Amino acid sequence: MSNISSDDVRAEVKKLWDFLSRKMKSQFAEMYLSSATVFAADARRMEPARLMLVRRERELLGPASSVAAKLGPIDVQPLGADLAIASYPFHLSITRTRASGKRYQSEVPSGRVTQVFQRDEKGVLRIIHEHMSSAEPVSTKELPPTDPPRHV
Amino acid sequence: MKKISSEDVHKEVHRFWAILSGNLAGKLEEMYSPSAIVFTGKAKRSESGKLMAVRRSRQIPGPAHSSRADIGSIDVQIVGPDVAIAAYTYSFNTQKILVNGSKVQINTLLGRATQIFQRGEDGALRIVHEHLSAAAPPAMEKAGE
Numbered sequence: 001m002s003n004i005s006s007d008d009v010r011a012e013v014k015k016l017w018d019f020l021s022r023k024m025k026s027q028f029a030e031m032y033l034s035s036a037t038v039f040a041a042d043a044r045r046m047e048p049a050r051l052m053l054v055r056r057e058r059e060l061l062g063p064a065s066s067v068a069a070k071l072g073p074i075d076v077q078p079l080g081a082d083l084a085i086a087s088y089p090f091h092l093s094i095t096r097t098r099a100s101g102k103r104y105q106s107e108v109p110s111g112r113v114t115q116v117f118q119r120d121e122k123g124v125l126r127i128i129h130e131h132m133s134s135a136e137p138v139s140t141k142e143l144p145p146t147d148p149p150r151h152v
Numbered sequence: 153m154k155k156i157s158s159e160d161v162h163k164e165v166h167r168f169w170a171i172l173s174g175n176l177a178g179k180l181e182e183m184y185s186p187s188a189i190v191f192t193g194k195a196k197r198s199e200s201g202k203l204m205a206v207r208r209s210r211q212i213p214g215p216a217h218s219s220r221a222d223i224g225s226i227d228v229q230i231v232g233p234d235v236a237i238a239a240y241t242y243s244f245n246t247q248k249i250l251v252n253g254s255k256v257q258i259n260t261l262l263g264r265a266t267q268i269f270q271r272g273e274d275g276a277l278r279i280v281h282e283h284l285s286a287a288a289p290p291a292m293e294k295a296g297e
Contacts, residue, residue, distance in 0.1 A: 037227060037239060039264050044287045046227060046239050046264070075189055075198060077281060079235050079270060085281045087189055087198050110196045114266055114283040118231055129229060129237050131266040133285030135196045 004084045004125065006076035009117055012125045013086050016115075017069045023061045029053050033118065033126045041108060041132040049130070059096045064103055066095045082119040087112075095143065103143040110135035156271055158228040161236045164269060164277050169221040169242070174212050181205035183279055185270065190282040193260070193290070201279060211248060219246035234271040235280075241265070247295050255295035262287035 012031070019028035032038075036049035060067050072089035079085065092108040116129040168183055170176035181202050184190075188201025212219075224241035231237060242263040248256050268281040 035229075037229070039239065039266065039285070042287060044262050044264075045241060072197075077187070077189060079268075079280065080232055083232055083235055085189075085268060087191065087281065087283070089197055112191045112196070112198070112283070112285070114191065114281060116231070116237060116268065128231055129239065129266065131239070131264070131283040131285070133191070133264070133283065135194050137289070 003081050004078050004117070004119070006078070006084075008125060009076045009078075009084045009086050010074045012117060013071070013074055013088070013115065016127075017071065017090075020056075020060070021067045021069060023065075025057050025061050028056075028061075031127055032130075033120060033128050036126075036128050036130070038130040039132060041111065041134050042138065049127070059098065060094060062097050064095070065097045066093075068093045084117050084125075085114065086117065087114045089113075103145075104140050105143050106138055106140040108134050108138050153234065153271060153273075153275065155233050156230060156236045156269065156277065158230065158236070160277055161228045161238050161269055162226055164279075165223065165226055165238050165240070165267065168267070168279075169223060169244075172208070172212060172244075173219040173221050173246070175219075180209045180212070184282075185272070185278040185280045188278070188280050188282070190279075191284065193284055193286060201282060211246075219244070221245075236269050238267045238269065239265065257293050257295040258290050259292075260286050260290040 016031045032049040037046050038049050038052045039046050070091045074086055074088040077085040090111040092111050094106050096104045112133050114131040115127050117125045118128040120126050171178045171180050184201035184205050189198045190201045190204050191198050222243045226238055226240040229237040244260045246258055263286050266283040267279050269277045270280045271277055
């Protein structure tokens with residue numbers, strides 16, 4: 001099997017954000033291995049990726065929600081033929097719909113993420129661990145019910 | 153070369169915090185691979201692990217100032233014969249001297265850590281990537297003399 005290249009990893013990172021912003025939920029979910037673990041940006045504890053995916057699907061992938069991300073330079077650290085780490089800053093604008101039906105606009109101006117990619121048995125790069133955080137407080141405001149989702 | 157084990161990783165994580173707390177003599181920078189990349193608590197960008205470790209070493213408290221780290225359960229994923237991911241929560245209580253000479257007590261209560269270890273050719277485990285963050289901003293208060 002060929003070594004993982006930095007370009008391959010950067011392409012996977014861009015695909016991940018593209019799937020999320022275009023609400024392609026099954027493609028987005030397939031980016032994570034079933035055993036993957038994540039620290040979400042505002043979570044106190046780590047959780048299995050499958051739980052994060054259920055929450056993101058409910059809050060971010062519905063018709064009244066939206067996600068827009070601007071990615072900074074992506075550092076890639078290859079760790080052999082099957083493993084690589086991607087880390088980069090990002091700016092995120094999201095409109096989230098809570099279970100109550102209320103919608104919130106959040107800005108993550110100084111997001112940071114570490115994603116560890118591993119090849120699965122088919123040779124596809126997928127995330128085995130993710131750590132998202134914000135260097136600055138996230139600003140959130142409630143949106144009026146009629147406000148349409150924001151597209152950036 | 154010996155395969156990496158969960159016990160090896162637990163030991164290194166505890167060693168890291170013991171050095172950082174000033175409870176164990178050791179050079180923090182030696183725990184990092186020369187090519188290590190880290191995200192520290194409030195930095196907007198990643199930086200070299202070695203440089204950050206040198207800077208952090210200068211802030212390690214002396215014997216007169218106690219620091220305390222409490223580590224939660226460490227989740228270790230062995231992702232290759234020589235690579236493992238450690239992920240855990242922590243709290244860290246330490247003193248810092250500000251530019252004006254005053255001392256502050258900093259309490260990070262909801263810390264979250266990801267440290268990726270790789271065994272080097274010399275057999276030692278080193279951190280190749282680190283991401284430290286907190287679910288809430290650290291509490292700061294003026295420290296007593």
